[in-house]
Amino acid sequence: MVARSFTLAVLCTLLFAGCGGRPESESTADVDSTAWLAPDPDGPPAAWSYEGKTGPAAWADLDTAYAACDGDQQSPVALSDTASTTDQHFNAKYIMEIGEVVNTGYAVQVNTSGGMMIYDGMMYGLQQFHVHTPAEHTVDGTRYPAEVHLVHRAENGGLVILAVFLEEGATDNPALETWITGADTSMTFRPSRLFPAQQSHYTYDGSLTTPPCSETVRWIVMDTPISTSAAQLDTLRAQYKHNARPVQPLGDRQLTYVTP
Numbered sequence: 429m430v431a432r433s434f435t436l437a438v439l440c441t442l443l444f445a446g447c448g449g450r451p452e453s454e455s456t457a458d459v460d461s462t463a464w465l466a467p468d469p470d471g472p473p474a475a476w477s478y479e480g481k482t483g484p485a486a487w488a489d490l491d492t493a494y495a496a497c498d499g500d501q502q503s504p505v506a507l508s509d510t511a512s513t514t515d516q517h518f519n520a521k522y523i524m525e526i527g528e529v530v531n532t533g534y535a536v537q538v539n540t541s542g543g544m545m546i547y548d549g550m551m552y553g554l555q556q557f558h559v560h561t562p563a564e565h566t567v568d569g570t571r572y573p574a575e576v577h578l579v580h581r582a583e584n585g586g587l588v589i590l591a592v593f594l595e596e597g598a599t600d601n602p603a604l605e606t607w608i609t610g611a612d613t614s615m616t617f618r619p620s621r622l623f624p625a626q627q628s629h630y631t632y633d634g635s636l637t638t639p640p641c642s643e644t645v646r647w648i649v650m651d652t653p654i655s656t657s658a659a660q661l662d663t664l665r666a667q668y669k670h671n672a673r674p675v676q677p678l679g680d681r682q683l684t685y686v687t688p
């Protein structure tokens with residue numbers, strides 16, 4: 429492209445003595461036309477999606493900032509029976525807090541500072557929660573219709589994401605009211621209302637399930653779903669019909685099941 433621009437500029441100069449094309453504007457046009465090939469490292473992150481040319485298989489190539497998407501500690505994964513079990517539970521305390529409901533373009537999300545979790549001796553603050561349809565993790569081959577992620581961050585940047593599956597039941601779930609519509613609004617909310625009564629779960633080391641796919645996440649995935657209605661699932665799908673990344677290889681990572 430640079431060579432072609434140079435050639436064009438020389439031809440213009442020779443043939444038309446001025447030709448109207450200023451070198452600045454030509455070089456700007458060139459940068460724009462090839463921006464998707466070599467993103468400016470200081471520019472905004474590349475656009476990505478859940479299907480097509482910018483879908484999950486291409487994430488790592490879309491932007492150097494997304495290189496981790498090709499890593500060997502990626503999420504989600506297929507969860508299944510494991511020989512490794514423990515009874516080491518997390519300790520989450522959530523207060524009633526104002527949350528701001530936003531539509532990120534990739535999920536319906538509630539930004540909040542309403543709580544903290546102590547996990548493995550480290551304190552993590554709740555930052556936001558959001559929902560994927562269908563679920564991203566699978567359990568013994570089952571894929572639930574939706575999965576909520578509660579994202580907690582420690583001061584050192586480490587993340588704990590607590591995942592809760594939704595399954596279809598007969599009645600609306602009050603814990604999902606208001607925020608799943610994705611409307612720009614604020615609301616008071618206690619995130620622990622999203623937890624199932626039985627809190628047995630899988631844990632493993634993984635990543636964000638969206639670019640930049642950072643491998644800084646300790647996952648806690650509850651295996652007991654909470655119930656929601658068909659109407660609430662329809663409301664979710666009306667926002668995002670499919671915002672779930674396919675399962676990634678577990679590799680040699682340890683999967684632990686934490687008993688109730």
Ligand SMILES: [Zn+2]
Binds near residue numbers: 558560577637
């Ligand atoms: Zn998520």
